[in-house]
Amino acid sequence: MALNFELLSALEHITLRNIRVLTTDLVNPYSAAPLADGEWVEIVSATDYHVRRNAGFGLGGAQEGTIIPWVVWAEKGRTDTQAMAEPKVPLLFLGPYEAITSICDTTGVILGSLLTVQDVTVAAVVYRGLALRAAGFTVGYATRVFTDGRIQFVRAY
Amino acid sequence: MSVNAQVMNDLLSERLDNPAERTKLAAYAGDYIRDRLREESFARKVIPPKQVTKDECQVSVNHDTLVKIIEVAPNSRAMSMSFRGEPTTRLVRAPRAEVSFFTISSEKFEKPEQELLAYQMPITKIIEDNSVKDIQEIEDREFLIHTEACIQALQFEANGNAYVAFNRTNFNAGTAVSAGVVKGSLALAAGGVDDFIVRDLQRRDIVTVRKLLSANRLRPDRLLMTEPDWDTIGTWTTEDMGDKIESETLVDGYTYNTLLGLNVIRTIKTDILRPGNVYLFAAPEFFGKFFILNNTKFYIDKKVNIISWQAWEDVGMGLINIAGVRKLELFRGSLTTDATGGDTNKDVGFATAEPVEEEVLAAENNRVDQGIHFPNIASF
Numbered sequence: 205m206a207l208n209f210e211l212l213s214a215l216e217h218i219t220l221r222n223i224r225v226l227t228t229d230l231v232n233p234y235s236a237a238p239l240a241d242g243e244w245v246e247i248v249s250a251t252d253y254h255v256r257r258n259a260g261f262g263l264g265g266a267q268e269g270t271i272i273p274w275v276v277w278a279e280k281g282r283t284d285t286q287a288m289a290e291p292k293v294p295l296l297f298l299g300p301y302e303a304i305t306s307i308c309d310t311t312g313v314i315l316g317s318l319l320t321v322q323d324v325t326v327a328a329v330v331y332r333g334l335a336l337r338a339a340g341f342t343v344g345y346a347t348r349v350f351t352d353g354r355i356q357f358v359r360a361y
Numbered sequence: 362m363s364v365n366a367q368v369m370n371d372l373l374s375e376r377l378d379n380p381a382e383r384t385k386l387a388a389y390a391g392d393y394i395r396d397r398l399r400e401e402s403f404a405r406k407v408i409p410p411k412q413v414t415k416d417e418c419q420v421s422v423n424h425d426t427l428v429k430i431i432e433v434a435p436n437s438r439a440m441s442m443s444f445r446g447e448p449t450t451r452l453v454r455a456p457r458a459e460v461s462f463f464t465i466s467s468e469k470f471e472k473p474e475q476e477l478l479a480y481q482m483p484i485t486k487i488i489e490d491n492s493v494k495d496i497q498e499i500e501d502r503e504f505l506i507h508t509e510a511c512i513q514a515l516q517f518e519a520n521g522n523a524y525v526a527f528n529r530t531n532f533n534a535g536t537a538v539s540a541g542v543v544k545g546s547l548a549l550a551a552g553g554v555d556d557f558i559v560r561d562l563q564r565r566d567i568v569t570v571r572k573l574l575s576a577n578r579l580r581p582d583r584l585l586m587t588e589p590d591w592d593t594i595g596t597w598t599t600e601d602m603g604d605k606i607e608s609e610t611l612v613d614g615y616t617y618n619t620l621l622g623l624n625v626i627r628t629i630k631t632d633i634l635r636p637g638n639v640y641l642f643a644a645p646e647f648f649g650k651f652f653i654l655n656n657t658k659f660y661i662d663k664k665v666n667i668i669s670w671q672a673w674e675d676v677g678m679g680l681i682n683i684a685g686v687r688k689l690e691l692f693r694g695s696l697t698t699d700a701t702g703g704d705t706n707k708d709v710g711f712a713t714a715e716p717v718e719e720e721v722l723a724a725e726n727n728r729v730d731q732g733i734h735f736p737n738i739a740s741f
Contacts, residue, residue, distance in 0.1 A: 205423040228702065279424040283461035287677060289506035290719075 209242030209275065212302040212356075219298035220277070223247070224290050226256040231291045233281035237262070237330070239293060240280045242307035244273040244321040244332045244343070255293065257332045261323060267340040268321040272361070273332075275303075300359050302347065307333035308355045317346040319357055326353070393482040397726050399494035403585060403628045404504035407642050408651040410676070418462075418654070428459040431650055431681055460679030462654045465499045467492035467672040474666045485661075485670065492672040493657055495722075502633050502716050504651075504678055508640060511683040513698050515541030526695035526706040528555035543569050545691040557692045557710045559637035561593040562586070564601045566689055567621050570641050573687040582644040583624040589636045590691065591627050594620070632717045632724075639689040648685030652677040690714075 226248055229235035239245070245255040246268070255274070260266040274295040278285055285291050309324040313336050320337035323330055334343070334355055348356035418427040435455040440448055470488055477484065516527055519540030529549055531537035546569070547560035567584070574581045594615045599607045609616065618625055623641070628634050642648055654675040661670035680686070690696070694708035696715065704711065728734070 281421070282424045283421070283426040283428050283459070284463045287461035287463040289503045289510075 205279065206306075207279065208240050208306045209277065210304045211277070211296075212304065213300075217299050218296050218301050221274075221295050221297035222292040223253065223255045223295060224292050226252075226254040228291050230256070231282075231285045231293065238280050239276050239278070240307060240331060241276060241278055242305040242331075242333065243276045244268070244334075245276055245293070245295070246271045246273045255295070258321070258323075261332055262330050266322065267335070267338060268343070269340050272341065273321045273343060275305075275359075296359070300361070302356065302358050304348075304350075304354050304356045305334055306352075306354045307331045308353070309333065309335040310349050310353055310355060312336040313346050313349050313355060315346060315348070318342045319344045319346055319355070393487070394727070398629055399491055399498075400629055401494070402497035402500045403626050403630070403634070404501045404651065404678070405497070406626045407504070407583060407585060408645045408649055408678075410651040410653045412656070413652045413654055413677075415654070419459075426461065427654065428461045429650075429652055429677060429679075431458050431460055431679055432456075433458065433681060458679060458681050460650055460652055460677040462652070462675050462677040464673055464675050465496045465503075466674075467495055469669060469671045471667055471669045474663070474668055477668065485668070489659060489670070489672065492659075496657060496672065496674055498630060498633065498722055499719065500676065500678075501628075501630060502719065502722070505634060505716055507678060507680050508686055509688075509696070511680050511686050512541040512688045514683050515687075516697060524697055524699050524706055526697045526708070527690075528695035528708055529693035530555055531695070540573070541686075542688040542690055543573060544693065545689060548691055548693045553693070555693045555695060555708045557637065557694045557708070557714045559590070560691045561596055562590050562639065562689075562691060564597060564621070566639075566691070567623070570639070570687050570689040571621070571623075574641060574643060574685075577684050579643040579647055579685060581623055581641050583626055583642045584620065585626045585628070585634065585640040585642065587631050587634050587636045587638075588627050588629045589631060590639060591615075591625070632722060635714045635716065637691040637714055639691065641687045641689065643682075643685040648682055649678065649680040652679075 225231055230239045232238055245257055248254050248256055258266065258268060274297055277294045277296050285293055307324065307326060318337040319334045320340050321332060321343055322335045324333040324335055334357065342360055344357040344359040346355055346357050413429055415427065418429045420427055433456040435453055437451065442448065517524060519538045525531060525537045527537045527542055529544060532539060532544060533549065545560050545566045546563050571581045595610060602610060654677065657672055657674045659670065659672045692714060694711060694714065695706055696711055697706040699705045
């Protein structure tokens with residue numbers, strides 16, 4: 205299985221966090237929509253410290269608004285995320301980095317484009333991935349756009 | 362060996378200047394107030410862990426995680442027949458289950474070496490020692506949540522593949538079947554609401570939960586309960602214990618480690634195993650596996666004047682035969698999950714009967730930082 209997300213920066217400059225998923229189906233590779241590496245999740249609320257896809261996931265692809273999203277750094281089906289009694293996923297939490305992702309929509313994206321997170325469709329599957337920012341939260345800047353549909357980007361925070 | 366704690370703090374910061382000396386320091390003093398008793402893992406007493414190597418594990422072609430595959434005994438049966446009969450055929454197969462590994466880690470601790478010198482106690486050594494117990498607390502919490510999932514699965518199946526709230530009301534009305542869990546006899550008494558007040562453990566309760574296991578051709582082996590539940594044995598009378606044991610108990614407390622033929626595992630971690638929850642296990646070979654891929658590792662480093670350290674281990678737990686555990690609840694309320702793993706089948710107050718959140722396990726007993734200790738001396 206090819207990687208959807210390839211980190212180009214050294215890990216020592218990035219702070220990782222493991223945060224519980226809101227529903228365990230997110231880490232079950234046989235569920236309807238498991239999380240993939242390179243997908244973006246958000247914390248549910250100020251009083252609910254779990255991560256989920258955006259509340260409107262799959263319902264029209266709203267762009268991420270004011271809530272900070274984080275990228276999932278775990279391939280679909282990893283057994284370490286499933287083994288915990290309350291499954292958690294690793295997130296690239298703090299620190300800028302450069303990466304290449306295939307969980308994205310390259311429409312309109314050029315060098316330097318501001319990127320945000322929204323529903324994207326890759327190989328007929330809907331994910332929460334990078335796309336050209338129209339409004340909402342800027343998660344990074346495009347540094348390269350590949351003809352095969354991938355984006356190389358720098359995270360902004 | 363016990364050395365002056367401040368000398369050890371000094372030594373620590375000096376030795377860490379030399380990369381070759383970045384090892385843990387073994388000696389420490391003990392002249393400080395403990396916040397709470399830290400206890401070894403009870404999960405390790407239910408299923409003694411076994412060390413495994415990577416050579417015994419399998420990897421995925423899709424990612425870099427490891428599992429150990431466990432085989433379960435194949436099923437078989439015999440049959441009676443006439444002289445001219447022929448037995449039915451069974452194509453032999455045995456189920457397999459995967460046990461996956463994950464990491465349990467301490468926090469990553471950091472401290473400028475200058476500030477380390479301000480402590481009389483060997484603070485790094487204390488944290489190192491406590492970290493091992495902290496890690497085992499998480500082991501216990503993980504184990505207990507998995508164990509409760511086994512109980513819920515047994516209940517789900519016995520109630521016609523439905524999540525039926527198992528509380529006193531439903532059980533007495535006959536609308537909830539008892540398969541994985543039973544209520545204590547005092548909790549089943551008439552009157553009141555389905556609450557989470559913990560009733561005293563009765564001798565007959567242990568017999569009742571034993572029968573759940575033995576009725577499935579499994580031999581009850583070990584009982585897990587909290588110290589507060591264990592303490593209620595002190596209220597048992599000569600009718601329960603007989604004259605000899607009652608006399609001993611009155612003087613020394615109940616000093617035996619077995620009860621009705623069961624090995625008793627007691628824990629003081631009442632924020633993980635909450636009082637009123639008593640689990641009965643079959644022997645480990647009938648229940649599950651606990652593997653250690655990497656024993657607790659301790660890393661310590663110094664960058665300029667910042668000392669940092671961390672401990673972690675890699676473990677895997679697999680409760681393979683869910684029928685190998687049963688539960689006794691000494692309260693009336695329901696802890697039954699719903700179809701989404703949510704709380705809609707649980708009665709009001711259920712949180713007092715479930716393990717607290719991971720973060721809450723670090724809660725302090727003492728209130729020294731808030732200035733609450735007596736006499737409260739005001740130095741200026």
